[in-house]
Amino acid sequence: MTLYTSMPLELVLAGMNDEREPLIELEQDGALMQLAPLAPGIGKLVRLVHAPLDHYLNPRFQPGAYIVYSSPTD
Structure with missing residues (x-):
């Protein structure tokens, strides 16, 4: 992959x-x-x-969405 940018490599990586x-x-x-x-x-x-x-079109399941779940208890 080639990345063309005017930013310094240290900032990009x-x-x-x-x-x-x-x-x-x-x-x-x-x-x-x-x-x-x-x-x-x-x-x-x-x-x-x-x-x-149909979940892939639902905004509730889009990347970046916050999901509330119950953490398992020991």
Whole structure:
């Protein structure tokens, strides 16, 4: 892949190797999704792994949407 930009390479690649929190896989309303945890019981939708086709057109399941889930208790 070639990237043409007038920005310095250090700015373009800044944060590329930073550690990220592991994603949570959650099944809700028949959709298997990956969430980035934000707070206990709240996550930001990263992607749908497997879902019915109509879920892909539903704004509730678009990437970046906030999903409320119940965290499992030990």
